[in-house]
Structures are given as structure tokens and as C-alpha cells.
Amino acid sequence: MTHDGAVLDPDVPFLHADDLAAVRGDGVFETLLVRDGRARNVSRHLDRLQNSARALDLPAPDLDRWRTAITTGQRTWAEKNGRATEGLLRIVYSRGRESAPVGQAAPRERAETGITRESNEATAYLTVGPVPARVASVRTDGTSVITLTRGYSVDLAALAPWQLLGAKTLSYATNMAAQRHATAQGVDDVIYTSSEGQVLESPRSTVIVLNGDTLITPPVEDGVLPGTTQQALFETAEKEGLRTEYRSLRVADLIVADGVWLLSSVTLATRVRELNGYEMPEPARAKDFAALVEKAIED
């Protein structure tokens, strides 16, 4: 459906072939879990959408319209599939068509082609579809992971803001390549490290470590995406008396931790049960941790 609430036939083509989402990955997105007929963590996702759009010099997204579109999307999903069926709601917001991009000065040739500045529009739509089949098993059985270098320093985010490290851009080709590399090595997923060997994140999730009563995650300044699930977890964990920390971690810290999880909106808590071939012992509080994440996304 489009951002102004029109529900479209999913089998009818929608994007123009020259949309900058398709030809440059020049846009941002969000992925939300629809559970019991309700999209979760909506405010945090819309905050991040707004921050990502700002980083790309896209026009500020109209958050009220997005909220209405999300409500229509979740209702349509529940009507067609039942409230008990989880859905994956994806928001896409791109710079629009190459012939009329938004958020940058209109090039001179535009006047010659007769396309006016006013006709420029961002592309804005959302889809709701089934959650991938692997989600159920990673939630219960955990995942095997290798560490792979991202090849750059934790300084990159501050030194080169044009690299858009904290923004959730549509350019995920390198993330998907890292996951294919992991599959070729016979494991499920990846934890990226910086050139200094510091732990960063996974291609599609945030790394969380449990040590005693403290939850730790790498700081966003190190060049990771701020995770909405991690933020919700930290808020709930603090209310429950746990401590939370943003701190740089090394791979050795993961090996000796009481538990390591990958967190994301759709998979929720996925325990790392194997890291670089090492079998990680099941933490005594693994079930409590998963329950805490479920509680954190209740709102």
C-alpha cells in the first residue's frame, strides 16, 4: 500500500523502472514485526526512519501519514491472515525517480525536459508479508555465527558521515553478501568486527552480551545501526533491575560472556550457540532473556 493509505494489488507492478530505490539503493527502509494484529515498536521505527531520512537529505517523512498507513497495513494483514499470523511490515522511502529526484537541487536539464521541481515526489510505500520460515527455528534453536571483518575502523562513522553508517539505507548488498559468505562456510550468520577487532553488529541484527546482571551492546558511535529492539530491551531491562551498558567489546568478550544474542525486530532474540566453531554453553537464563525481549516489544 502507498503511504497515503491506498491498498494496492500486490500483483500489479508499482515502482517505476528508474526509481532510485531500484537503481541506486538511494533511500531508507524499516522492517517491523506485526504480532497479534499490531505492528510493534512503531515510535522507535519512525524515529529511526526520520533520522535515516535526515542523513540522506530526504524530505522529512510525514510521520502521521506513516502511522495511519501502518494501522491500515496491520488491519489488512490481520483481516486476510488472522491476528495469530505474524507479519513482516516493510516501509520503503526513496528519493523517487531518477528523472525527478527529491532532496537535491533540480538539475538544469530538468527545465529542458519540462519536469518541474513541484512534480518531484519521494517514493513511499509499505508492504506486509509473511515472516521468513527460518524465523521460528532461530528463535528457539539459536544460530551459528562466524566473525568477519568489515574492514574499517570504529572511527569511520565520525570521520566519514557520508558513509551513512547509522542510517538504515536500502543499500544492503554487502550485508547480503556477508550472509552468503557465512552460508558457504556452513554457518547461519555473521558478527562483523572493525579493523581494530572490535565487535560491531550482524548484517541484520544487533549484538547483545549478558554478563551477570548487565546487558552490553556496542555503542552507535562505533558505526552500528541503532537497534529498535535493543533500545526497547534496555528500557524494559532497566525497569526489571538489570543494568545496561553501551561499551566496546572484543571477540574474546563474547566467548567468555554468560550469553550472546542477536536481536532484531522480526527474529527477536536469537541466541548465539556457536561462535567461530566454539559451542557456547546455554546460559541458565536463556528463557528469561527471550521472555524479556518479548515483553519489551509489547508496546
Ligand code: PLP
Ligand atoms: N543492525 C543492522 C545492520 C540491521 O539491519 C538491523 C535490522 O534491521 C539491526 C541492527 C536490528 O535493528 P532492529 O532491532 O531495529 O530491527
